[in-house]
Amino acid sequence: MKFINGTNRNQLPLFASSIDDAIAQDNQVRLIDLFVDSLTLSDYGFAFDFVENGRPSYHPSDLLKLFIYGYLNRMRSSRTLEKECSRNIELMWLLKGLVPDHNTIANFRKDNPKAIARVFRATVQMAAHFELIGGELVAGDSTKLRAQNSKKNNFNPGKIERHIAYIDEKLKQYNEALAKEDGDVDQKKSLVHKIKKHQLQKQKYLEYQNTIDTTGVTQISTSDPDSRQIMTRNNISEVAYNVQTVVDAKHNIPIDFKVTNENDSKAMGGMLRRTKTILGHTNFTAIYDKGYHTGSEFEYANRLAIDVLVAIPTVASHAPDTAFDVEYFNYDKPTDSYTCPANQQLTSNGNWYTKKNGKSLTKMKHYKTSACIACDLFSKCTKNAKGRLIERSEHADLIYQNKIRIENNYETYRRRQAIVEHPYGTIKRQWDFYYIMTKKTLKHASADVGLIFTAYNLKRIFNLIDPNMLKRYLNVLALFFWSLKDVFKAFYTLFIFETIASSFFKKGFYCKVKPIYLRSN
Missing domain, CATH: 1.20.58 (Methane Monooxygenase Hydroxylase; Chain G, domain 1)
Structure with missing residues (x-):
């Protein structure tokens, strides 16, 4: 019986081929190479100033290429990446045969969180160039990624x-x-x-x-000090980091992320401010779930002039008869009073009271009526022996406006999950990145998350844009970058030459010279 047989391992090929011939022209590793080469990494914050003594350092572009390739192929461990450099032909091509050790690889990620965040922003800019970002509708949410800290080593x-x-x-x-x-x-x-x-x-x-x-x-984590025990789902808690994200609706591309160790209640305002800066305008609608339903955050969004659609949480406490819940009390703004289902008016003395809600303080007004005690519906309305008391927050008007927006744009709000959960599904379920790879401090965690979202955005761009068009774009960027470097070096050389020449003339020397523009190697 015949089978397909391989070649003899000891036989030399008749025509030797280069490693470049082994990598197909449509292989995504070529796009990774072009993408990193198109970046001015020295402006991004990567270290380029190394001492000349001792063994030379690896170029930041080579290590960045290694990490982007690794994250795109579900590899985050520095030891795994080191091993792949010696046996993975794509990485051999990408790094030109370099094999950095695992400590060098791990330290590069740990030491460059801000620079990695700028690389992520470069992917957002590239997506915007190809009109993959609509900038009209965004969805915000958070996901919890487990930290390198067990529950046993977390104390409250x-x-x-x-x-x-x-x-x-x-x-x-x-x-x-x-x-x-x-x-x-x-x-x-x-x-x-x-x-x-x-x-x-x-x-x-x-x-x-x-x-x-x-x-x-409020907590102490002994292995990863910045991590906190956070509720994840269904009253299940994990020692984790909370990653806030903003995702554009057009192609489900994340345009911003922030790693925190706090819950969602105070996160919306800051993320909206960052989104305004990224998009360059406020003509967009932001969708959030009920975890972000906080009065002070509505006030922040109102100051930014951004429309938000935030899900309305269920009422925490009910009246003895739900027909007498506070939502059935009608508020009249001109008279600053409520009318109850029994048609009685509840008024305020005009004073503001401070109420503590978690770590924050909220101003409240109290509304009540003396008619409660003699009311036939008293037992259905309240259990308070002194009668019904309604609290109205200083942000009540903004909360009501959000309610109206939700009612008028409910179909838009329903898109929230499909928009913002798309990246989480890919990252956590498909790539298995449900935990933070780095350890110790929030900055190190930010570097890991930055590489995750950089890889995700590049994956989306590679899938949505024709590879040949993308190659042409990246080639032009790289050519422009290197040409710009030559121009700057030429001007710098001319400046040095003219400075030296002028000093000669001032000292009475005469020299006949011809200006030369030097090209960098």
Whole structure:
């Protein structure tokens, strides 16, 4: 029976071919190479000033190419990337045979979070050049990426208190047992060892408690200090980072991201401000889910003159009869009063009261009526013995305007998930990037997330734009960049020459010279 057979491993080919011939012209690795070459990395913040002594450093462009290729192919580990450099023919072509060690690879990512963020912005600019960004409708949301920190190594005041109480109980038992022990030396040594061990543990927890009391932090993570235990879904919590993103609706391309360790309630305003800067205008609508429904954030959006559609959360508490919930009380702005379902008027004394909501303070007005006590519907309306009390936030008008916008543009709001969840589905389910690769500090986490979104945007662009058109565009950019460098060097050379020449003339020397423009190597 015949089979397809390979060539003899020991046989030399008749015509030797270059490694470039082994890489197809339509291979995406060529686009990665052109993309990085089109960037002025020295302006992005990558380090180029290295000491001349010792072994030369790797060029930032080579390491950036390695990372973009790795993230596009679901490889983030520095050791994996080091191994692939020696056996992956595409990486051999991309890096021209270079094999950086894993420490060099890992340090490059760790040391360049801001520069990597600028590379991400370059992908947004490229998408805008090809009109892949509409700039009329954006959706914002967050996703939680697990940190390199277990729940066991995350502590909050309640957890610390439970640990200390447990240790105190154990110390009490060991001390009582030690007091009763009168003959067994080994048993005494064992009890003394356990007591010392638990005392050291207790001291550690007391130090954690002191840190929380003196610094104002709410949690301590020992492996990744900036990570926090955050609710992810269905009352399940993880020690994670919260990544805020803004995604343009036209082709589901992320135009901004920010890595935080806080929840969503205070995130919308800042992301809208950044989006305004990126798009260069405020003529867009932003869609958010109910986690962003916060009065102060509506005020921020109003100051920016940006229309938002934020889902309305369900009422936290109800009246004994839901027909008497606060939404059925009609507010009249001219008289600054509410009318209840029993047609009674609730008024305010005009004073503002401060109410603490989490870490923030909100101003409230109170509305009530003396008619409550004699009302036949009292038991259906409230459980408060003094009668019904309604609180109205200083942001109530803006919250109501959002409600009207939702009602008038509900079909637009329904697109939120399809827009903003598209990147998350690819990144977390398809690429399996559901955790942060780097460790220690939020800046390192930002570098990892920046590379993730850079790879995602490039993937979208590669899929949406004709490769030949993209190659021509990147080639022109690269040519312009290198030509610009030559021009600047030429002007700099001429400037130096004229400076030297003028100093000669001032000193009375005469020299006949011909200006020469030097071309950089």
